[in-house]
Amino acid sequence: MNAPVIKQAIWIPPYEGRATLVNKGESLCIIDVEGKQVGDFICFNQKEPSEYVSPVHMRASLSSIRLCEGDGLYSNRRRPLMRLMKDTVGRHDFFFPACDEERYRVDFGVENHPNCHDNLTNALAMVGIYPDHLPDPINWFMNNELDEHGDYVIKEPRSRPGDYVQLEALVDVVVAVATCSQDLAPVNGWKVTPLKLQRMFKEREFHG
Amino acid sequence: MNAPVIKQAIWIPPYEGRATLVNKGESLCIIDVEGKQVGDFICFNQKEPSEYVSPVHMRASLSSIRLCEGDGLYSNRRRPLMRLMKDTVGRHDFFFPACDEERYRVDFGVENHPNCHDNLTNALAMVGIYPDHLPDPINWFMNNELDEHGDYVIKEPRSRPGDYVQLEALVDVVVAVATCSQDLAPVNGWKVTPLKLQRMFKEREFHG
Numbered sequence: 001m002n003a004p005v006i007k008q009a010i011w012i013p014p015y016e017g018r019a020t021l022v023n024k025g026e027s028l029c030i031i032d033v034e035g036k037q038v039g040d041f042i043c044f045n046q047k048e049p050s051e052y053v054s055p056v057h058m059r060a061s062l063s064s065i066r067l068c069e070g071d072g073l074y075s076n077r078r079r080p081l082m083r084l085m086k087d088t089v090g091r092h093d094f095f096f097p098a099c100d101e102e103r104y105r106v107d108f109g110v111e112n113h114p115n116c117h118d119n120l121t122n123a124l125a126m127v128g129i130y131p132d133h134l135p136d137p138i139n140w141f142m143n144n145e146l147d148e149h150g151d152y153v154i155k156e157p158r159s160r161p162g163d164y165v166q167l168e169a170l171v172d173v174v175v176a177v178a179t180c181s182q183d184l185a186p187v188n189g190w191k192v193t194p195l196k197l198q199r200m201f202k203e204r205e206f207h208g
Numbered sequence: 209m210n211a212p213v214i215k216q217a218i219w220i221p222p223y224e225g226r227a228t229l230v231n232k233g234e235s236l237c238i239i240d241v242e243g244k245q246v247g248d249f250i251c252f253n254q255k256e257p258s259e260y261v262s263p264v265h266m267r268a269s270l271s272s273i274r275l276c277e278g279d280g281l282y283s284n285r286r287r288p289l290m291r292l293m294k295d296t297v298g299r300h301d302f303f304f305p306a307c308d309e310e311r312y313r314v315d316f317g318v319e320n321h322p323n324c325h326d327n328l329t330n331a332l333a334m335v336g337i338y339p340d341h342l343p344d345p346i347n348w349f350m351n352n353e354l355d356e357h358g359d360y361v362i363k364e365p366r367s368r369p370g371d372y373v374q375l376e377a378l379v380d381v382v383v384a385v386a387t388c389s390q391d392l393a394p395v396n397g398w399k400v401t402p403l404k405l406q407r408m409f410k411e412r413e414f415h416g
Binding site: 055066079146 | 272286
């Protein structure tokens with residue numbers, strides 16, 4: 001008899017971040033609750049946090065700047081830590097940086113705006129990870145449209161309420177996700193809304 | 209009377225890297241001596257090396273994945289440290305990682321291959337910079353051709369003997385460049401050849 005599947009839901013309020021462990025073989029869904037909300041995502045090897053999902057290495061390993069079902073999320077050591085199993089949207093970004101204090105100050109003239117860099121850093125601190133250098137994110141649901149010259153415009157996400165991506169952990173990982181704080185551009189459809197993480201795993205037997 | 213322009217040439221042999229200071233207002237040319245040779249490039253603010261040219265932030269500040277004459281080379285603090293003044297080729301890359309030991313071992317099955325990561329690290333050590341995390345490179349002359357889906361193939365560089373880019377320093381910077389070591393793919397036209405750095409500056413008056 002198969003062990004029952006247990007689901008754990010983690011809500012990420014607007015302008016915040018959350019982190020969770022995902023064990024090898026478990027799945028994590030990132031659900032866009034209201035639609036048009038980008039989730040900035042980073043992922044560390046739980047046993048060796050100097051290894052992390054690295055978009056620049058992903059672009060080399062995948063020979064692509066797009067993501068498809070079945071693609072690995074490659075690390076700075078050139079191996080996949082998670083795999084994209086299901087994707088109801090088909091448009092994401094992994095060449096854009098996390099927004100940070102400087103982004104809003106320099107490019108939008110706004111001081112002390114909430115931002116993904118700080119929200120991811122804070123979420124990681126809650127699970128005991130303090131990286132010297134925050135890895136670049138995958139920006140789930142972010143919709144950058146490139147033209148034939150390599151220039152692009154950021155459009156509203158294509159995701160509708162309930163759309164999601166499902167990731168499988170290939171090793172034990174720690175994942176952090178932030179509801180992107182950008183409310184001054186079309187990135188999140190001009191407003192910031194929640195995301196939901198849903199972790200799915202089978203009940204384990206405990207041998208005390 | 210204008211002060212005479214002084215030129216300092218630095219040769220970078222195949223499979224090696226070199227670093228140099230470039231003061232604010234000075235120019236640096238990166239010259240592809242024999243043609244088809246990629247130069248992996250990183251650049252630090254000399255006075256505050258925690259600030260460095262960051263391709264992921266460049267893509268945000270430029271809204272592009274291509275480089276044009278006049279573009280700034282933006283830092284992780286969202287301001288340009290250098291500017292691309294002249295470019296005789298018009299095709300470069302700033303979304304691909306530096307090759308490293310894992311690239312050759314995992315993707316090509318070759319152990320201990322020379323690589324840009326180590327060559328840049330060694331070149332920086334010679335000028336006293338020891339970054340915890342090596343920034344992503346700009347890969348001058350690298351020729352990635354994207355299709356409409358976002359997939360790409362790496363082709364031989366378009367650069368011919370003597371082609372170059374000229375950069376102007378907007379603050380005092382330390383630059384490191386490696387002759388990319390990739391000889392197992394078309395990246396450098398299947399062989400690794402030298403690059404030449406040419407630093408140009410005006411004679412200064414010294415007040416002893």
